[in-house]
Amino acid sequence: MTAIIALSLFGISNLFLGFWFPRKTIQLVTLLFLVVSMALTVSDWNHELLWFGNMFRTTNTSINFSLIIQLAAFFVVAFSKAFGQDDEHTHPAEYYAIMLFSVVGAILMVSFDHMIVLFVGLEILSVAMYVLTGSDKRNLRSNEAAIKYFLMGSFTTGILLFGITLVYGATRSFYISNIGTILTSTAPESMPTFLFIGVLLIIVGLLFKVSAAPFHFWTPDVYEGAPTIFTMFMSTIVKTASFAALFHLVSGIFGSLYTVWVLPVYFISMLTLVVGNISAVYQQSVKRMLAFSSISHAGYLLLTVSSKQISTTSSILYYSLSYTLATVVAFAVLILVSEYQSARVEKPENFSSFEGLAKNNPGLALCFSISMLSLAGIPLTAGFWGKFFIFSDTFSRNIIYPVILAILMSAVGIYYYFKGIIAVYLKAGEIEKIEVPALFKVALWACTLGTIILGVYPSIVKSVF
Amino acid sequence: MSLLFILFFPLVIGAILLVAKPKQAFIISLAASIIELVATILVLKDAAATENGLVFTKPWIEEAGISFSLWVDGVNGILIGLCALMVPFIVATTANSDKANNTQYQGLMLAMQTALMGAFLAKDAFLFYFFFEASLLPIYFLAAIYGGENKNVITFKFFVYTLFGSLFLLIGLIYVYLATPGSHSSDIETLYQTATMLPEHIQGNLFLAFFIAFAIKMPIFPFHTWQPDTYTVAPTQATMLLSGIMLKMGTYGLIRLVLPMFPLGIITWGNTAIILSVIGIIYGSIIAIQQKDAKRLLAYSSFAHVGLMSAGILSQSVEGIQGALYQMLSHGINIVGLFFIIEIIERRTKSREIAQLGGITQFSYVLTVAFVILSLGSVALPLTNGFIGEFLLLKSVFDHDMIIGIVAGITIILGAVYTLRLIQKTMFGNFSRITKDFEDLSAAEKWVLIPLCALVIIGGVHPTWILNFTEPGVQALVSILK
Numbered sequence: 001m002t003a004i005i006a007l008s009l010f011g012i013s014n015l016f017l018g019f020w021f022p023r024k025t026i027q028l029v030t031l032l033f034l035v036v037s038m039a040l041t042v043s044d045w046n047h048e049l050l051w052f053g054n055m056f057r058t059t060n061t062s063i064n065f066s067l068i069i070q071l072a073a074f075f076v077v078a079f080s081k082a083f084g085q086d087d088e089h090t091h092p093a094e095y096y097a098i099m100l101f102s103v104v105g106a107i108l109m110v111s112f113d114h115m116i117v118l119f120v121g122l123e124i125l126s127v128a129m130y131v132l133t134g135s136d137k138r139n140l141r142s143n144e145a146a147i148k149y150f151l152m153g154s155f156t157t158g159i160l161l162f163g164i165t166l167v168y169g170a171t172r173s174f175y176i177s178n179i180g181t182i183l184t185s186t187a188p189e190s191m192p193t194f195l196f197i198g199v200l201l202i203i204v205g206l207l208f209k210v211s212a213a214p215f216h217f218w219t220p221d222v223y224e225g226a227p228t229i230f231t232m233f234m235s236t237i238v239k240t241a242s243f244a245a246l247f248h249l250v251s252g253i254f255g256s257l258y259t260v261w262v263l264p265v266y267f268i269s270m271l272t273l274v275v276g277n278i279s280a281v282y283q284q285s286v287k288r289m290l291a292f293s294s295i296s297h298a299g300y301l302l303l304t305v306s307s308k309q310i311s312t313t314s315s316i317l318y319y320s321l322s323y324t325l326a327t328v329v330a331f332a333v334l335i336l337v338s339e340y341q342s343a344r345v346e347k348p349e350n351f352s353s354f355e356g357l358a359k360n361n362p363g364l365a366l367c368f369s370i371s372m373l374s375l376a377g378i379p380l381t382a383g384f385w386g387k388f389f390i391f392s393d394t395f396s397r398n399i400i401y402p403v404i405l406a407i408l409m410s411a412v413g414i415y416y417y418f419k420g421i422i423a424v425y426l427k428a429g430e431i432e433k434i435e436v437p438a439l440f441k442v443a444l445w446a447c448t449l450g451t452i453i454l455g456v457y458p459s460i461v462k463s464v465f
Numbered sequence: 466m467s468l469l470f471i472l473f474f475p476l477v478i479g480a481i482l483l484v485a486k487p488k489q490a491f492i493i494s495l496a497a498s499i500i501e502l503v504a505t506i507l508v509l510k511d512a513a514a515t516e517n518g519l520v521f522t523k524p525w526i527e528e529a530g531i532s533f534s535l536w537v538d539g540v541n542g543i544l545i546g547l548c549a550l551m552v553p554f555i556v557a558t559t560a561n562s563d564k565a566n567n568t569q570y571q572g573l574m575l576a577m578q579t580a581l582m583g584a585f586l587a588k589d590a591f592l593f594y595f596f597f598e599a600s601l602l603p604i605y606f607l608a609a610i611y612g613g614e615n616k617n618v619i620t621f622k623f624f625v626y627t628l629f630g631s632l633f634l635l636i637g638l639i640y641v642y643l644a645t646p647g648s649h650s651s652d653i654e655t656l657y658q659t660a661t662m663l664p665e666h667i668q669g670n671l672f673l674a675f676f677i678a679f680a681i682k683m684p685i686f687p688f689h690t691w692q693p694d695t696y697t698v699a700p701t702q703a704t705m706l707l708s709g710i711m712l713k714m715g716t717y718g719l720i721r722l723v724l725p726m727f728p729l730g731i732i733t734w735g736n737t738a739i740i741l742s743v744i745g746i747i748y749g750s751i752i753a754i755q756q757k758d759a760k761r762l763l764a765y766s767s768f769a770h771v772g773l774m775s776a777g778i779l780s781q782s783v784e785g786i787q788g789a790l791y792q793m794l795s796h797g798i799n800i801v802g803l804f805f806i807i808e809i810i811e812r813r814t815k816s817r818e819i820a821q822l823g824g825i826t827q828f829s830y831v832l833t834v835a836f837v838i839l840s841l842g843s844v845a846l847p848l849t850n851g852f853i854g855e856f857l858l859l860k861s862v863f864d865h866d867m868i869i870g871i872v873a874g875i876t877i878i879l880g881a882v883y884t885l886r887l888i889q890k891t892m893f894g895n896f897s898r899i900t901k902d903f904e905d906l907s908a909a910e911k912w913v914l915i916p917l918c919a920l921v922i923i924g925g926v927h928p929t930w931i932l933n934f935t936e937p938g939v940q941a942l943v944s945i946l947k
Contacts, residue, residue, distance in 0.1 A: 378602065388591075411632055
């Protein structure tokens with residue numbers, strides 16, 4: 001809990017540091033801040049406590065999710081190179097501060113015990129993301145993305161809020177634990193209909209944030225328009241936090257209303273799998289492909305929700321971690337390559353600009369390929385076990401056809417992830433040696449190594465969660 | 466420990482080659498594969514001395530009951546032996562070529578050996594699956610980086626096709642695994658007990674899921690469309706790994722997983738599977754007869770041979786399984802030798818077109834003799850290794866169903882037609898424009914071909930020591946079926 005106070009203070013101090021220090025220093029300081037906040041988060045381990053008038057609860061699960069979020073933020077900060085041209089129009093200190101603030105929002109979303117905290121957390125996270133999406137001020141795409149994201153986002157915030165209100169109307173409480181007791185002790189027949197509508201609206205509000213189909217239409221455009229570093233942030237942190245919130249609600253208090261939401265969620269997860277994977281196949285741009293891939297991963301994660309009980313959060317945590325590690329690397333290499341190609345080709349984010357990367361940059365090519373393999377779920381990488389745990393978890397609850405669909409879709413996934421590998425290794429192209437800053441390199445290899453270690457010895461994480 | 470050594474030693478050396486890029490890649494790789502062979506022989510000797518074989522177990526994902534367990538018994542002993550035996554030859558075939566000191570190439574080959582060894586050694590079903598899929602990576606990169614014309618499309622099709630197949634295996638495995646009692650276990654022997662208790666229609670569906678995965682890997686008609694293209698386009702060593710060893714993962718999977726797990730499923734679907742296999746034999750042979758490209762011809766012949774193995778295994782008799790195991794070994798030896806001969810011809814003439822070749826016997830007597838011996842092994846002439854396996858396989862299919870047996874028996878005639886045609890058109894007759902300057906074999910090439918020929922004859926004359934080695938394992942397996 002101290003972590004969120006610390007992070008808020010760190011964020012504010014970051015704003016002031018911007019007066020005196022250059023970007024590089026602030027970057028290092030921000031990394032330090034995140035390490036400190038992670039340590040503070042860990043210090044709550046095994047102390048299940050309520051804070052802020054019982055509105056905020058730290059449990060081991062929430063700590064694990066917070067750690068994944070902060071780890072992702074750590075890597076995003078480590079991968080942040082110069083923002084645009086680094087002139088008077090960019091404000092690095094503010095960007096780092098906003099990132100820290102949004103991490104606070106994300107942590108609130110994974111440890112709420114009160115509906116208002118969920119709402120506030122979501123808003124902190126979202127408003128920060130709207131700003132960061134539009135941070136490339138002179139880029140038309142960035143502005144468009146920010147407006148799109150803001151309009152769609154505020155619309156769904158309304159939906160979420162409406163849902164929360166209806167649930168409050170039916171149960172007269174914002175407290176998760178109270179709502180849970182009331183829902184389990186009341187017979188479904190005697191519950192008002194607007195309660196069910198409220199539950200569905202809350203779920204839809206969160207599904208929008210994880211970009212599940214059919215609420216995914218903003219994703220590709222926003223991901224493409226936003227500066228890549230913030231796309232990385234969005235695709236890992238926003239997703240993990242929203243999923244954690246969704247699981248918290250669904251497994252906790254809405255579990256007894258299983259019959260109300262299970263069919264919609266069931267349907268949405270299958271639709272998300274199909275839409276995400278099939279659309280990704282047709283993308284020419286790596287960034288858009290990763291956007292659709294993030295949609296499809298939402299589909300896999302949703303599979304675990306589509307049943308009465310949620311057996312273990314450990315597979316969800318494992319999946320989030322493996323997805324985060326791989327996605328971060330994919331975007332990081334994309335940043336380097338598109339920056340190198342931006343002066344040379346018209347569309348620097350396309351697969352074609354990756355052609356021949358392996359020749360002079362074997363390290364980058366290897367990292368990129370491993371991240372693609374992990375996202376595709378090939379053995380030896382973390383992604384394989386992530387999918388494996390999800391599938392066997394879902395399977396064990398006798399949900400068979402969605403799993404078969406998911407497995408077929410992961411075969412489709414291989415197609416588009418391998419487009420990246422083929423471009424890197426097998427196509428001829430001229431890419432000179434790309435300069436990689438030391439910190440960037442270390443973070444890149446750390447993530448790649450993490451992917452491999454998790455892939456070879458998954459117990460290492462399974463035993464912690 | 467010795468099991469861990471033979472599993473990981475090639476990978477370690479392969480990784481060193483890939484990372485450190487030493488100059489003498491060929492020597493290191495060859496030495497490593499020979500050390501691996503010696504170590505494997507010692508392990509097999511140990512395994513033969515014990516009654517139940519060797520087992521190594523360490524927990525891997527404890528919470529899920531998945532363990533890192535390896536074993537050697539009569540059934541997989543043959544395949545481990547085959548894998549360890551063939552890789553030195555395959556490495557040696559790169560001698561003096563541009564690939565000899567290519568660290569990436571040699572490293573990937575050794576990594577591939579670990580993946581193959583892992584699949585054969587695994588005692589845990591998910592460990593088996595892990596290696597089964599992981600083996601695709603090194604072979605994909607070998608074929609895709611060093612392949613011939615149109616390699617990107619063809620190797621990609623190969624990758625997606627086979628991976629798609631193995632996903633069915635994954636579904637099936639997870640299903641059986643979740644049916645295991647208590648907190649679940651994926652040990653193969655536990656899965657045997659669980660799967661055999663499942664009701665008939667479920668066993669039938671699971672049989673199909675497993676069979677499709679293995680049928681794509683082998684391949685069995687009609688899942689073979691990736692195979693001729695991939696074999697043709699891949700560099701020769703990758704083709705050798707694919708046809709000599711990797712294909713046996715499919716047949717091994719049938720013996721190890723399908724037979725003991727789904728006896729009721731085989732009652733429902735076994736005949737269909739056998740008929741598909743036999744169709745593959747005839748179909749592959751007929752297409753092989755019409756091939757213009759020698760490498761493609763061998764690809765189809767491999768397709769035909771594996772059909773007979775699969776049919777023999779599914780007949781569920783001791784002879785069938787024994788024959789299949791023996792035939793896997795012989796086929797591995799023969800096909801590696803034959804692909805090498807085509808590679809030798811291609812290196813000198815830059816062509817694999819059968820019509821353009823001819824008269825090579827006038828320039829290289831040893832090559833002709835080797836070609837004849839290896840081909841006769843492939844045709845299954847008595848006194849060659851192919852005869853033993855094929856005889857046992859045909860007998861088992863014949864005992865299972867006379868008509869299918871008779872149809873399968875045509876393979877001997879058809880096999881002789883395409884193989885002898887290949888020898889005749891390439892080796893004998895008048896020399897052509899491109900074969901007129903054919904150089905005799907180099908010492909390195911002789912060092913590969915002569916031992917292989919010796920193995921063909923030894924295998925044909927003295928099969929008992931291998932059959933005795935496999936028998937206890939096979940008997941144990943068949944006793945589960947009964």
